[in-house]
Amino acid sequence: MTRTSTVLTVAGVTLVSGLFVYAVYFDYRRRNDASFRKKLRKEKKKIDKHVAQTKGDISVSIDTEDLRAALEKVRSEDMPGSAEEKEKFFMTHVGMGEQLSIQGPAFHLPAALSFYRALRVYPSPVELIVIYQKTVPEPVFKIVMDLMNMDVKERVEGYYNVFPPKNMKVKVGQVEAADGKKKILVAAEDFKAGDVIYKEQPIVTVLDLDLEGKGIYCTHCFREIEKDMAIHAEQDRWDAVYCSKDCQVNSKTQSENILFGLEPILPPQIAPDLTNKEERKAVQQVFVDYLKRRGKAVPLLVSRFLARQVAAETTKMIPAAGGSSPAASNSLEDGEYSFMDHIERLRYLVTSIPDEEVTLVANVLKAALPGIEAFVSQERQILLTGKMAYNAIGVCFGGGRHDKPDSDEHPEDKERTRTPYGTSKQIGSGFYAVSAYLNHSCDPSARPSFSSGTAELSLIANRDIKEGEEITMAYVDVSQHPDESPTDARRRRRIELACGWRFACTCTKCLAEGAQGGVADSDVPDQKDESKVEEVVQRVEGP
Numbered sequence: 336m337t338r339t340s341t342v343l344t345v346a347g348v349t350l351v352s353g354l355f356v357y358a359v360y361f362d363y364r365r366r367n368d369a370s371f372r373k374k375l376r377k378e379k380k381k382i383d384k385h386v387a388q389t390k391g392d393i394s395v396s397i398d399t400e401d402l403r404a405a406l407e408k409v410r411s412e413d414m415p416g417s418a419e420e421k422e423k424f425f426m427t428h429v430g431m432g433e434q435l436s437i438q439g440p441a442f443h444l445p446a447a448l449s450f451y452r453a454l455r456v457y458p459s460p461v462e463l464i465v466i467y468q469k470t471v472p473e474p475v476f477k478i479v480m481d482l483m484n485m486d487v488k489e490r491v492e493g494y495y496n497v498f499p500p501k502n503m504k505v506k507v508g509q510v511e512a513a514d515g516k517k518k519i520l521v522a523a524e525d526f527k528a529g530d531v532i533y534k535e536q537p538i539v540t541v542l543d544l545d546l547e548g549k550g551i552y553c554t555h556c557f558r559e560i561e562k563d564m565a566i567h568a569e570q571d572r573w574d575a576v577y578c579s580k581d582c583q584v585n586s587k588t589q590s591e592n593i594l595f596g597l598e599p600i601l602p603p604q605i606a607p608d609l610t611n612k613e614e615r616k617a618v619q620q621v622f623v624d625y626l627k628r629r630g631k632a633v634p635l636l637v638s639r640f641l642a643r644q645v646a647a648e649t650t651k652m653i654p655a656a657g658g659s660s661p662a663a664s665n666s667l668e669d670g671e672y673s674f675m676d677h678i679e680r681l682r683y684l685v686t687s688i689p690d691e692e693v694t695l696v697a698n699v700l701k702a703a704l705p706g707i708e709a710f711v712s713q714e715r716q717i718l719l720t721g722k723m724a725y726n727a728i729g730v731c732f733g734g735g736r737h738d739k740p741d742s743d744e745h746p747e748d749k750e751r752t753r754t755p756y757g758t759s760k761q762i763g764s765g766f767y768a769v770s771a772y773l774n775h776s777c778d779p780s781a782r783p784s785f786s787s788g789t790a791e792l793s794l795i796a797n798r799d800i801k802e803g804e805e806i807t808m809a810y811v812d813v814s815q816h817p818d819e820s821p822t823d824a825r826r827r828r829r830i831e832l833a834c835g836w837r838f839a840c841t842c843t844k845c846l847a848e849g850a851q852g853g854v855a856d857s858d859v860p861d862q863k864d865e866s867k868v869e870e871v872v873q874r875v876e877g878p
């Protein structure tokens with residue numbers, strides 16, 4: 336497998352990250368529904384006519400406060416729920432926008448607001464902006480752009496005002512680091528040693544592949560399954576085993592029906608079922624065989640994340656569901672930010688994935704919801720792979736297990752999750768949106784615990800932590816093993832960090848040891864130790 340490994344922070348945050356299922360539906364209508372196309376053409380003609388008439392209009396200047404107040408008003412309005420309601424809303428507001436545009440400069444702001452309302456529900460905003468630029472009178476178009484810039488800026492900047500949720504008692508902070516600004520997780524109040532700082536449910540999980548299908552742990556929540564209580568899902572290509580009906584339903588609704596089941600994704604009143612069950616079954620089987628052959632958790636974490644996004648979006652389109660179902664049942668998804676919002680700001684490894692994997696994931700999603708494959712591009716899959724590989728946390732019960740098969744890959748290619756017990760002791764991996772921000776320390780102030788016997792993560796304070804202090808965890812086993820000298824232990828943990836996450840650790844413990852010229856009673860020259868870590872970091876980061 337070819338690999339590049341530069342560490343990047345996400346720079347661009349997209350305007351609308353979650354509307355892609357609606358986009359598929361909209362495109363479907365545009366391609367297949369003659370009356371819908373006719374309506375769109377009619378609207379465009381009307382706009383063109385007005386543009387011609389309004390050339391030479393004088394614009395009125397609108398100050399920032401008026402613009403902000405207008406934007407606030409638009410944001411506070413109820414948004415249409417289903418795809419059909421969105422389509423109607425879109426048509427109405429484009430129509431109103433053009434009517435208002437011809438009333439003269441005093442109506443430019445209300446006209447722009449109407450066009451902006453339509454833009455907010457349109458699945459491909461960039462495409463619509465290009466249409467607006469050609470068709471909407473220039474002064475009105477300029478206001479639409481000002482509204483959009485203000486909205487995007489406030490939405491992007493406002494994210495950390497609502498995330499992490501206040502009841503988790505932590506905040507995301509930022510500090511200067513050698514490789515740019517580094518995000519950190521900070522205590523929002525004082526904690527005592529042993530306190531549970533917060534509990535967090537994963538967005539997606541994957542049980543270790545050697546445990547899958549055995550009936551020992553639940554595929555969904557990882558709970559140990561009581562004797563004779565295993566529930567095997569029917570018509571499930573993954574052969575998942577659940578501990579309860581609830582887990583089976585949640586798992587099916589969140590991702591598994593899309594990836595490994597045969598039920599239609601959209602109810603018939605929203606869209607006819609265009610899928611071919613035999614074909615769906617066949618592509619799923621090829622994908623399952625591939626996943627098992629590959630033996631890694633990340634491709635399945637990525638597919639489940641993609642499927643969960645699709646499930647959350649399709650749920651919003653179903654009026655009866657009222658936008659809530661297990662697909663979206665994660666407190667983080669309740670607000671105005673989507674699952675994609677919670678991942679796009681995270682650091683990731685730039686990596687590459689086999690072309691076969693890109694095609695198989697796209698094929699499985701396409702077979703479940705034709706058209707969706709356009710939104711699972713190679714670029715998006717590579718990005719998500721890098722994010723999952725960089726941020727996943729290992730789930731270990733008790734001290735961890737001792738029977739996980741080792742892979743014979745090169746140490747830098749082995750799959751690693753962040754866990755103080757070591758990836759070899761875990762039973763599975765999970766992606767946790769808040770815990771993703773925990774930095775590593777070789778003397779960590781907190782530790783993840785799975786004391787509920789499920790993949791729910793409890794972050795426990797290792798010592799007293801003051802409000803405003805950074806909270807850290809160990810990504811690797813930082814203990815000194817009985818057969819290791821302090822220098823051996825230091826070298827092992829620093830090399831593991833370099834292999835897994837491509838950084839030379841700068842935690843207080845490493846810096847203090849470095850300042851002392853190595854660790855006490857060292858039996859290996861520190862210079863040799865450091866050059867080895869740097870060598871690994873450089874090798875994996877490339878030139």
Ligand SMILES: C[S@@+](CC[C@H](N)C(=O)[O-])C[C@H]1O[C@@H](n2cnc3c(N)ncnc32)[C@H](O)[C@@H]1O
Binds near residue numbers: 342681772837
């Ligand atoms: C999972 S992210 C943690 C959040 C990250 N700091 C951010 O800005 O988004 C892991 C990355 O944080 C940085 N990091 C975490 N712990 C570190 C440490 N002890 N020393 C140096 N860099 C560290 C490294 O760049 C690492 O690749």
